[in-house]
Amino acid sequence: MINSSKTTVKIVDTANTGNYLVINEDDYVSASMTLWGDDTKLPIISGVVTVPSGDGNYTLETEDQAAEDDVDKISGLTVGDIITFRASNTARTPIFKNGTYLHLGVDFSLDSAYDMITLECIDTDTCIIRGGRINAG
Secondary structure, three states: OOOOOOOOOEEEEOOOOOOEEEEOOOOOEEEEEOOOOOOEEEEOEOOEEEOOOOOEEEEEEOHHHOOEEEEOEEEOOOOOOEEEEEEOOOOOEEEEOOOOOEEOOOOEEOOOOOOOEEEEEEEOOEEEEOOOOOOOO
């Protein structure tokens, strides 16, 4: 518990990225948190999503703005990367396919504004679902 009569807390924004630190009067970090910035939109091309740089939050656009598009593989990851995906438009549904590169248990569709999937890279181009499901399939 912070005693506000003895502690001065400063919020420091780092280059308007949404990141901030909570610092006490002696300039020691007492808490920190990184807020997610804007999602980067990535296209699905022939079943593959290429991530530009490891960890992050991404929205997906179906190839040629098709109503549905399968995601069979995610490239550009290194072991330990954690990535979260949402659909860029709920009228177009990315479907993560359980298989060789994605170990999900079942196929996973992002067909509502509330659907998202978080994956962890466990080997080159191989991901597992991290946490629980947010949709029904």
